[in-house]
Amino acid sequence: MSVDATKTYPALFGDGKGHYKVHIVGNSGDFHPRTTLGEELAKILGVPHLPLDTLQWEPNWTPSPRDKFRTRFQEFLDQNPNGWVIDGNYYSVLRDFMEKHQTDVIWLDPPFWLYFPRLLFRTFRRLLGLEPSCSPGCDEDWREAFFSKESIILWCITQHSVVQKREKANMRDLGIESGGIMRRFGGWGYAREMADWKREIEVLIRRGELGGEVGM
Template identity: 45%
Template sequence: PLRGDASGHYRVHVIGNSGALNSAEVAALLGIPHIPLDTVYWNPNWEKTPSSVFKDRVTAMLQDSENSHGGWVVDGNYNSYLGDLIADSTTDVLWLDPPLALYLPRLCLRTLKRLFGLVPPCSPNCPERVSEAFFSKDSIIWYSISHHWSLRKRESERYAVDGIHAGGKIRRLGGWGKDRAEWLRAVRAMVDG
């Protein structure tokens, strides 16, 4: 289910649509740190981290995690800020590609839970607000709807060249949940030996 490197270490990059997989669960299964890029990027009150500072922070976190635990699980689509920083050192890429009709309700539910304080925000001191969550061009819900097809097109092109079927490192988890469930079972079995 994962390639890893010659030493049996995993450096996993989870990409795709919001709300499609709990990457912290994957990190816990593998016993390696989880690095959610949203938490690194967003400062309190939704202030953006300058690109150079963001890149330096991510570089340090990747190195620390690799040195202390042999790997990491990173989630987030920040290639425009980070370039190939993550891609160059990753052993496995998980492309989460469920149908919009599956993950959009999950995303809306997660957003509502954040609005009511039932689950933490994507980054400390970055509370969701109704106006921004549902009625703003910066809404994660609007972003997911408006970027679903372009993200799918871009990642499909990458997958054609670097997918596991072609000997590469990108694994697509699509469909209505069966792929995801089977993959998680395979990871558990791999870890349990």
């Protein structure tokens, strides 16, 4: 679903009171682009950023129990009522929270052959200790990365079409062209479109037309 270029949509919707609660979703294994955008957008808006992987994964790749995960997420919401940026999917655990609180949804949908090589590169960097893991205490090893059923590489390959199918369905219900709060950055030029969008948000904040402060 593409955005109608003849129509004007706000850069962010918010809650109408200057508060922005943004949920960034994306392809499985596409951790870095989601988190990078989350960090940058949170800095621009002057709100906290939370990668959901840090709640899900405890040291040594121990998954957090569902109830504990939800409790920790609720604590984050309670501590930050005036806005946040969250990245990660976790619909099976947190969909009810998200639907109740999120004011904007951003779907990052780069082509598989654009982000998959980047995932391989980041995986090698993590294995060599040159890049932090997705959650503290969750170091990757060669066997788990390439020869395990839990491999992030295998997960990325098998879940790409699953995520796309799900998010396309979400776009039909929540897409901005349908009067919703969800927008997509996809295709080979997704990074350029996303950069233009971030600059628009910064300009609006400087003009006082958007809540928050530019964290420059």
